[in-house]
Amino acid sequence: MALGLALGAPTVVPAAAREAVTPARFTPAGLERIRAQLRGDVAQGRIPGAVLLITRGNGTLFQEAFGQQDVAAARPMRRDSIFRIASMTKPLVSVAAMQLVEQGKIQLSDPVATYLPELQGLKVAVERRDAGGQAATELVDARPITIQDLFRHTSGLTYHFLGQMNPVRRAYADQDIAGLYGPTASEMLSRLKAIPLMYQPGSTFEYSVSTDILGHVVERVTGKTLDAALDEMVLKPLGMRDTVFQVAGPRLARLANARPGDPDMETMNWLDLTKPPKRFSGGAGAASTAQDYGRFMRMLLNEGELDGVRLLSPQTVRYMMSDHLGPVRGPIYLPGPGHGFGLGFAVRADDGVATTIGHKGEAWWGGITGTRFWVDPANDLGVVLMIQAPNQRNYYQSVMRNLVYGAMGRASR
Structure with missing residues (x-):
């Protein structure tokens, strides 16, 4: 068959009416608990720093930076700090493939x-x-x-x-x-x-x-390297300007690093990302910012569209966010109880069963470096936590969900 086909440009469409949702509201006290948790974890040395972003489909609700971007260099964390996102590369590549x-x-x-x-x-x-x-x-x-x-x-x-x-x-x-x-x-x-x-x-x-x-x-299929294909099909259309497969030039000054002596530093060495890769890893090879990934989450919440540019149809996004495993499981089932797996990320199958607060219909995944995101369409909610602390990733998968949902007040109508 003929390969090297030309890429189809994303379709520009008028903003479509969205299905009814109940957007979450956050209480000042609840948000302050989140701040206090991350500040305390930085002070105790659990993590060097973090960027947390909470969004709706129509824009960012909350974004703050905490602690140090690079402890050894004494650089404070910035809202636009760049993180090795590891397996959070997978949803980006999955959207391009779809x-x-x-x-x-x-x-x-x-x-x-x-x-x-x-x-x-x-x-x-x-x-x-x-x-x-x-x-x-x-x-x-x-x-x-x-x-x-x-x-x-x-x-x-x-x-x-x-x-x-x-x-x-x-x-x-x-x-x-x-x-x-x-x-x-x-x-x-x-x-x-x-x-x-x-x-x-x-x-x-x-x-x-x-x-x-x-x-x-x-x-x-595209006849392009993965970085070029992803840039054309996903990153540029979404305005994800700092999502790259190599962090070089001026971006190096914004690259977040794990604390020296992190027990899983081998992970950070595997995903160095400061030198040109021999191959582009669709499973773990990208770096990004909370702002960029927030735009990706907004596209999912808007069922394939952001700022008038449509990447996927609503039907395709719903299909991706549906369980594709059925009864299939394995000895190491990373999604955990109460979850299935869709096309590129885990999907929550029940409001209960799982050991973290959440909502049926969520899609989520994380990176071995410590990054984590989820989108909750029923609450018009997207959350991304960027940290570089591989040995703390499981802790934050649980605690951040509970803190975010615990910060919600009565849903707006």
Whole structure:
């Protein structure tokens, strides 16, 4: 099939009437509790600093910076500080890929090998035991990975740093499959071809380099590098001026860093982002600001449109924010109880069940560096917390949700 197709420009449309929502109001006392929490955490050394932004579909409600952008350099945090967003890159790439779906250039049911022939004829590693109880690994033919499998992490691919080390994860580590500065995209795909899948595609949720592969599909279909394709399809139309795959030049003075001695500093070294990458990682390779990501959240809250520019149809956004897993789960189910997974992010399936306050219909995800966002369409609410403290990410996933929802007063009518 013909690849290298021209990108379709986003459609400029009049602002459409939105479905009825009940926008949240925040109490002064509730917002002050949030401020006090973040100031206290900075003072105690839990985090070097943070930027918190709360938005509605029509604009920002709250944004403040706390603490230090760079402790070693004694630079205070700024509202426009730049953060390594890690896996919050995934929703950006997923929106670009869904634009290609809307344009008829790819389909969710397509085998990935249609676009990346390097991934044809993959095998699955299956552990079997003989009559004496001895374990042996057998390689069996894999069902073709589909584009939908990449979006929802049911491809059978993995990350080397999640779960117990085994031969497959060891091969990922040895071959630097998730690396940004080792193999090129072509080399990474060739190396993946030689490594068995963890599971049969479609059978198991396994968080993985799937969105990296989706980004390479975007590259093949558009004929552009991922940074250029994403810039044209998502970032420029949304006015996300500081979302980049390399932080260089004047932007370096705004780059936030983890506190020296952070126990997960290896994560920050993996995602250096101050030098040119060998390949553009659609799963973890971008940096951004709270303001930029706030514009992305507003687009989702407005069902695909921002400031008169439409990226996706309302139907497509709703489809992305629907559960695509059904009963499928896995040994390490990162969305957690009460959640499914949509096309690029977790989606909340119930008001209850989960251990954090929230609302059915939310979409959310976070980065291993500590960043976190969620959108709650029923409350016309988007929240992004930017921090660079990898070992604190799970703590803030819980505490910030509870603080934000606890700061709400009676909904406006």
